[in-house]
Structure formats: C-alpha cells, structure tokens
Amino acid sequence: MATTKSRTSSFSRNLAAVPSSTNPGLKYGPNGTIFISSGIPDLDKILGGGFPLGSLVMVMEDAEAPHHMLLLRNFMSQGLVHKQPLLYASPSKDPKGFLGTLPSPGSAKDDKSRIRDPEQEKGLRIAWQYKKYFDEHQQSFDSIRDGKYEYCNDFDLRKPLERHFLSSQHIDCVSIQETQDLTALRNRCATFLTQFPRNDGNISPAGRIAIQSFCSPQCEYSNMEWDMLSFIRSLRSMIRSSNAVAVVTFPPSLLSPSFSRRWQHMADTLLSVRAIPDEDKELAKLLTGYQEMVGLLNVHKVARINTQVPVILEATTFSIKLQKRRFLVLECLNQAPIDSSSGSSYGTSATCSGTSKSGTLDF
C-alpha cells in the first residue's frame, strides 16, 4: 500500500482532507505546513500530502535513464494548471522547448478506470447483527471531480498541455549552460521568490522552481563544486522564507562522493530514480509487473519542517510504471509468487549471493 498513516500523538486534529475551494492548489497539513502537489497522486500519498511550502526537493538522477524528467514534467504541469508561477532552469540552449513536452491532465473518464485508493472505499464490510434495524447512512465520498479544481491531477503523458496554460505570464525560463558562475542564477531565483513572501495569514499563490540536471557537465560552472554547494545552500534559505517549493535534479555520479553526500544532506525531501535492466529474467521472476515497470523510485528523506518527528515509511522503494502508457503510477514492489516447483527459497531475495543455484535447504 502506498499510504502512510502517521499518528504523531493520540489526539489527531480533524483536518479537512479536501482542499479548500478558494485555493485548490494548496492543502493544509499538520503542524502548520501547507502542501502543494507534486503532480503525481501516488507520490503525494507517499510523502504525506505533497511537497511542503518552503522545502527544497532534490532528485538524484540515474545517468542511464531519463526518469527524472517525468517527475519534473508532472511537477511543472501541476503548477501551471493551478496557475502557480514557475521558474525553470535547464542546461539546454532552449529551455522553452521543454515546455512543449509538458503533459495535460487526463480526462475524467480515464480516471474512473483506475483502482481508487482503498481508504476511500467503504471497504470494510461488517456483518452486524443489528444492521437491519438501522438506516445505513451511506456517505459516499463524491469529491468534486472537476479537473480544474483538483489538488492533484492525473497527468496524461501523451497529451501536451494546452496552449493557454503556457501562454500566461508566470513562466520564466533560464538556460544555465553558458553561465560562468552562479550569481546570475541566484539573483534570478531571488527576484522570483520575492513574489511569494511568507507572512502570517497571507497566502499568496505558491511558486515553483524547477532546476534540471544542475551539475550537468556541459555547464561551465560544473567543476566548481564549492560554488554549486553554496548556491544550493542559499537557494534553500531563500525558499525557507517564502511560499514556494524548489525541485532540483542532479546526477550524483558526476560529483565527487563527498560533494554528493553534502548535496544530499542539503535536501529537505530527497528522492532518487534508478534505471532497471531490460529483459532481465531474474528480475522478471522476482517481481510482479516487471514488464510494465520503467524504473525505480527511492524515497530517502521526507521533509519535516515544523516538527521533530520523522517520517518512517513502510516502503522506500517504488516501481515507476506508465499505466496505459500514459499515467505515471508508483507502486510498491511486490514479490512474484514463488514457484514451489523450482525449489528456490525465500532467502534468495535477501542475500546478495552471486550464484543463482540455491539449495532447497537455504534459508
């Protein structure tokens, strides 16, 4: 199950699970945090509501797979659908071209075919003797299923985002390939973030910053490791005092190990995406749904800003699947039923042994 039930104390506040209709892009969480959606419904559930405003999300890329682009696309599209201003920085020469690949929210009839969250279904059927004497108050959760006002849309990766979302004034694109040093980018981010000051009681529309492949080798600053680290630190402090979320992706294999560690430490929410080998018979036997998987997502850290209680997830590794080749879905890894005739033992998945021939007495 991709949900976490976080019970921080025996008293839990009665929070509205549905977003307020005045500002559908924001959701109120415990301890005064306000969430914005990541654009991927499963990821929002895993993280306990979404990305909290004021946090820095870092995504570790895998040099062999472009899955971080899927996360970025959904994040940016969600912001545009909710009319949240966006600043996008990328190492390509023409970042605006990427906007053409942003997905559009899927239509409502596609949504219904998805298996809904089991929490919402009144699933626990209780055989109660006195049921017949009472009127069963069927409270069905018919949340407003209007595409525009949902907190988190299901994005159809095959449909490009409609033009009217892209033509608004709120999108700023920066190319970071030619920049010698990072002061220009830092100033750009600072001016962007002045639009979203964090004052008590005043919720301006939230902002989103997306920086793609930050230490990409073609950028001239990419060998100045201390400068990049200090940029991230200043970005994090700027974000903390504003109502915005920044998502930065970077390939850790291109950094030296100590800097890779430092960057990971800087993140409030740390995710990583990994490629999976193709046509791997061992993995196909081990996992159900291997054929539809495109990659793996790991959640290393979940942002906890106003509290000292950490989040301990039931599972930290999820498979990235494209349902119907359109919708991004994250699922827990499920072990395939073990074929009793083959004689492989339960222990093979836990050991890292090199041989595939395990005896029947292995545990």
Place this chain on the structure above:
Amino acid sequence: MTESICRALRDGALEGEHAPALTIKDSIASPFGFHVFTHVLTQLSSQILAGKSQSRGLVLVALSRSPSFYVDLLKRRGFDVASSKKWIQILDCYTDPLGWKDRLVESGNIAHLYSEASSRASLCKNVKDMDKLFTSIIELGKGLVGQGKVRFCVAIDLVSEIFRHASISSVAGLLSNLRSNDQVSSIFWSSHSDLHEERVTAVLGYISSMVASVEPLNQSANGLRCNSENLSLLERNYWKGKFHARFKRRNGRVRVMSEEFHVEQSIINFTPLSSEDEMINRSLLPKVQFSLQLSEKEQIDRAKVVLPFEHQGNGKPIQIYDGRRSLADSKNEAAPVATGVLQTNENSSTGEIIYLRDSDDERPDSDEDPDDDLDI
C-alpha cells in the same frame, strides 16, 4: 551484440531526438578499443555506401592516427578509395594539433614545410578551441551532404586526446552540441579509461547513449607471475577479451549485453559469450513485499461473498440460525463435521461462508458461544 550497436548507429536519430552516441572505452589491460573503433567505422561505412543508413556521409576526426592511415585502412578493407571523398571527410587533428608548424615558419627557422594536401582531409590547427572544432566538423559534414534534412555521422578517433587540451565542460559541451545538432545522425568515439580521472569516464557515460567497454578475459591476468609455462597462455589470452555494452533504451531501461572477442592480425572477431556468467541484480531491491492488495478479479470475488446478516431484511422472515437445524432456505452445502472450521469460500458465482460448529452439545444463545446468532 556488436550488430545491435552498429544497427543503432545506422538507424540514427528520430525527429526531435538527440543522436545516438557510442563510447568505446578500453584500458591498458586490454588495449583493443581502437580495433573496435575501426570495426564500427568500417561497418558504418559499408552501410552508408549501400544506402541503408540514415546518414549519407561520415566525418572522421583523426587524433591518434594520420588521415593516410585511414585511407589505407579503407583500401585494405575493400572500399573504393578514389570515390571516397564523396562520403567521407577527415578532419586532421593528428598532424599539427597545436599549430606548431606555422609558428616554426613564422619564427624563420624553417623555410618551407611539406604539407600533405588531400581532397578528403582538412587540417585543424587548434584543437584547444572547441567552438572552432565544432564549426569545422559541421562544415565538413555540410560539405558532404549539403544543407537541409540529410544527415551525416561523426566519428572521433580518440576523445582522450581532446581532454588533454580542453576542460571537461567544454568537451562535454562539444559532444552534446554535436548530438543535438539537427544534421548529425549518430556519433561515436573511443577513449582510454585509464588516462582520465573517474569523473571524465562518468561524464562520457552520461553523455552517450551506449557505452561499450573492452575488458581482458580474466581480470587477474595482471597479477599472474610470468613463468615460462603460462607465458604462452598469457600471450594467447592477451588477444582475447570480453566486450560489454550498456544500451540506454528509449523506454528508460538499460540493456546489458556481453560478447567475447578475438583479435587476429588486427582484425577483430566477435563471438557470443561461452561461459554462463550470470550477475544477479539483487542490490537494486532492498525490500520486496508480498502483495497485500487484491487484483480486480479478487475484488470482484470478494464482493460476491454474502456476509451473515446481509441477506436479512430482504422480505424473507428472519430466522436465527441455530446450527443444529438445517435452514429451510439453506444456501450452504457444507456437511457438518465434528471439528468444524470457519472458512470463507469463493467458489461458484456467489461467495459462501461455510460455518461449521465446533460441537453440537451447546445450548443455543448461551453466553459462551455468541456465534449462535450467526445467520448465514
């Protein structure tokens, strides 16, 4: 497997995509990267000549061998050299990469220099300037295929040489600009992995879409002492090795393939792997759970199960099931057994609950056995 590599290079790039890029890396333990490079070069050349590839020409950036070497190579492999300038152009960065000959002439030491002029090679005098290198390559390519939609391939002899002269970011910029250029169909290069720091190898792997590495047959070959007995064995094994490739596929997965190769008189032959050397990717999966969710079919079956009190209130008279007497409208077919077991059965189209009492001696509605009220 080498055919898949050559096929990928031959098919080239789709519209709006970066060109496929191949890195061939070797090391001193098995220094046959150049043989693989020439193999790929000749394969691609024959595809270009036969008209089967997306590209119509090839630009070769020669850094570790002179252009005349390549001309001889093509002649040896059976290509028609006379007409070769229609489909191949060589950028000569080998003869005078840093422009020293000009400076010698300028300083007056040498009066006249013999320069090798050729219609299919043009001289590059400044390898340090990446922008100039980029424009020379593109110009040569355009000279071959003209302006417009027709594409050409680029082959770079030894990328390690360029890294000597320019910074990592500028070379990375050059390679990625070549990849993203509209007229480049595919690009491949070779490098020596022990001439660089690890970061350079990681950068090359990041930029390319296929990484091929040449490795010795046994990794421990270096550690073996050279006795007279195993010297001949070592020598024979030197010419063999393993060839691994990692393909980044469009669906985001990585295809890993391996082959063995054998070099005979500077011609390299590939054979499939002889030994079963399976590597299990256990490191990817820290924790795999059993599935706790129900599939669609299972959910439908579960929904069909009629729970004990659910069918009451349908208009039929309500009866308290005693357990000892069979119901008039019994739906269950379970025969009472002495030691009963509560089961849920999901066979047939209606789900059933089969309830078997533990014993028949108990009185109905006793406090000890609340299950008497169960109406199934």
